Amino acid sequence: MLTYIKGIIQGDKFTPTLRLVRRLCIIALLASTASVGLSAATKPQKKHTVVVVSLDGFPAYALDDPRLPIPTLRKLAREGVIAASMRPINPTVTWPNHTAIVTGVNASEHQVLFNGLLTRSTDGSKPTIEPWRDKEELVHTPTIYDLAFNAGLTTAQVDWVAIYGAKSITWQFPELPDPNGKIEHELIDAEIVTADQLKTFEDSSQAWQDEIWTAAAVDILQKYKPNLLLFHLLTLDDINHTYGSMSPASFTAMAFLDAKVKQIVDVIDRSGRAKNTTLIIVSDHGFRTYTNKIRPNVLLKEKGLLTGPPEHLSGDAWVMTEGGVAGVYVTNPERRAELLPELRRIFSDIKGIEKIYGTDEFAEIGFPLPSGGNQTPDLVLAAKPDYMFGGESDGEFITHVPDAGTHGYINTDPKMQAIFIARGAGIPKGVRIDSISNLDVAPTIAALLGVRMDHVSGHAIRIRSRGMSASSAAAREYSMNRSCCGSCASVPSDIRQPHLFASFNRSTFRS
Numbered sequence: 029m030l031t032y033i034k035g036i037i038q039g040d041k042f043t044p045t046l047r048l049v050r051r052l053c054i055i056a057l058l059a060s061t062a063s064v065g066l067s068a069a070t071k072p073q074k075k076h077t078v079v080v081v082s083l084d085g086f087p088a089y090a091l092d093d094p095r096l097p098i099p100t101l102r103k104l105a106r107e108g109v110i111a112a113s114m115r116p117i118n119p120t121v122t123w124p125n126h127t128a129i130v131t132g133v134n135a136s137e138h139q140v141l142f143n144g145l146l147t148r149s150t151d152g153s154k155p156t157i158e159p160w161r162d163k164e165e166l167v168h169t170p171t172i173y174d175l176a177f178n179a180g181l182t183t184a185q186v187d188w189v190a191i192y193g194a195k196s197i198t199w200q201f202p203e204l205p206d207p208n209g210k211i212e213h214e215l216i217d218a219e220i221v222t223a224d225q226l227k228t229f230e231d232s233s234q235a236w237q238d239e240i241w242t243a244a245a246v247d248i249l250q251k252y253k254p255n256l257l258l259f260h261l262l263t264l265d266d267i268n269h270t271y272g273s274m275s276p277a278s279f280t281a282m283a284f285l286d287a288k289v290k291q292i293v294d295v296i297d298r299s300g301r302a303k304n305t306t307l308i309i310v311s312d313h314g315f316r317t318y319t320n321k322i323r324p325n326v327l328l329k330e331k332g333l334l335t336g337p338p339e340h341l342s343g344d345a346w347v348m349t350e351g352g353v354a355g356v357y358v359t360n361p362e363r364r365a366e367l368l369p370e371l372r373r374i375f376s377d378i379k380g381i382e383k384i385y386g387t388d389e390f391a392e393i394g395f396p397l398p399s400g401g402n403q404t405p406d407l408v409l410a411a412k413p414d415y416m417f418g419g420e421s422d423g424e425f426i427t428h429v430p431d432a433g434t435h436g437y438i439n440t441d442p443k444m445q446a447i448f449i450a451r452g453a454g455i456p457k458g459v460r461i462d463s464i465s466n467l468d469v470a471p472t473i474a475a476l477l478g479v480r481m482d483h484v485s486g487h488a489i490r491i492r493s494r495g496m497s498a499s500s501a502a503a504r505e506y507s508m509n510r511s512c513c514g515s516c517a518s519v520p521s522d523i524r525q526p527h528l529f530a531s532f533n534r535s536t537f538r539s
């Protein structure tokens with residue numbers, strides 16, 4: 029089904045497309061999903077399992093290429109629901125988006141802006157990004173695993189991010205495994221990995237790490253049958269950064285990931301709980317190829333704002349870069365008022381910079397305001413396509429570089445769109461839907477698990493109820509999109525998402 033629902037429901041006139049709407053509605057009917065949703069607000073589903081597999085850096089546009097060697101993902105899409113794409117949040121970076129997927133809110137609320145915690149120095153040196161900090165320090169809103177755990181369900185994570193030290197995870201095999209951990213010991217006993225290999229886990233290849241993480245996810249699913257498993261694989265992101273998206277290496281990495289997903293599918297299908305298990309495949313962002321690199325800190329040095337020997341450079345303003353986006357931080361608060369106009373002037377009319385966002389425009393891109401925490405920059409620089417930001421403070425300001433891949437570009441960029449595929453309990457078969465937001469994933473998991481999740485910006489993906497006529501379904505859905513909810517009202521119309529599977533009575537579900 030190549031025609032998307034969005035194209036049908038967003039027009040004011042339904043008549044010309046009524047026949048197609050009726051066909052779509054017939055395809056989208058699934059009574060069991062409605063019952064899952066209705067039970068959501070009242071009772072945790074202790075016999076239900078939701079497995080979320082994140083394929084880091086898998087772009088939505090890749091799925092349009094028939095040459096892609098991904099038989100398992102194609103099969104899952106045929107047997108379930110596939111979205112045309114899934115819109116990430118800003119910045120289109122790994123940890124902010126994995127956090128959006130489990131919280132249902134933008135970085136303006138969860139406050140994860142980097143792959144770690146931005147820590148400001150006191151001596152004028154560059155701020156640092158510290159990944160190994162506790163989740164409680166990083167994530168400022170409830171996650172679906174917190175809520176599921178507190179509702180008496182069991183939770184698990186393998187290589188998920190911004191999750192260190194989370195007390196609401198029942199079983200885990202973390203990104204940095206603990207040789208004394210329970211699941212780690214089980215893998216050692218099964219001769220899948222040795223204790224010595226775990227001690228130097230970070231130094232091994234990304235593909236080998238993905239192999240071990242998959243073994244850990246299989247072990248947890250087989251032995252413990254958690255209600256929620258969050259599982260993250262990294263090989264494709266690594267390859268796409270080095271060789272570029274859709275390169276021969278990228279195709280091979282996607283085939284490798286497909287094989288890892290098949291291991292998860294096989295264990296679910298063998299578990300005897302397949303009819304109670306929902307598998308959700310997502311990615312966190314897409315990818316772009318670039319050939320030009322901008323080093324904003326080099327310009328700050330040329331302008332005299334960063335001074336001193338290269339190894340001890342210091343100043344009152346630094347630029348923290350994340351590929352297609354960069355944050356300008358005035359690190360000396362006493363000079364903020366003086367430096368902000370100067371910094372804006374310095375980065376204006378620079379080849380390769382598409383736009384400079386001031387704090388008055390942060391709501392437009394879902395960034396927190398400086399008053400909302402210490403992670404927020406004072407300005408955001410957005411790169412043009414084919415340009416990316418590098419954090420170095422030496423070398424040339426802008427240079428031509430060999431083809432490579434990156435992400436971080438503003439989330440309206442078609443190349444940044446991610447993937448969403450779901451199959452299993454509560455999911456209809458063979459439905460292709462329009463683009464969704466990754467903010468919809470957490471409330472969808474909450475619906476499947478029967479867990480209450482309030483104050484999120486996304487909406488559970490729902491199927492229209494059986495028995496509703498096509499015309500009234502389209503009209504009702506269109507009406508709901510127009511009126512939207514309080515959370516969406518603050519989102520500009522160009523990044524607002526339609527609620528493709530909106531229920532008729534959302535209050536039943538959300539209250």
Ligand SMILES: [Zn+2]
Pocket residue numbers: 084085121122123265312313
């Ligand atoms: Zn990523």
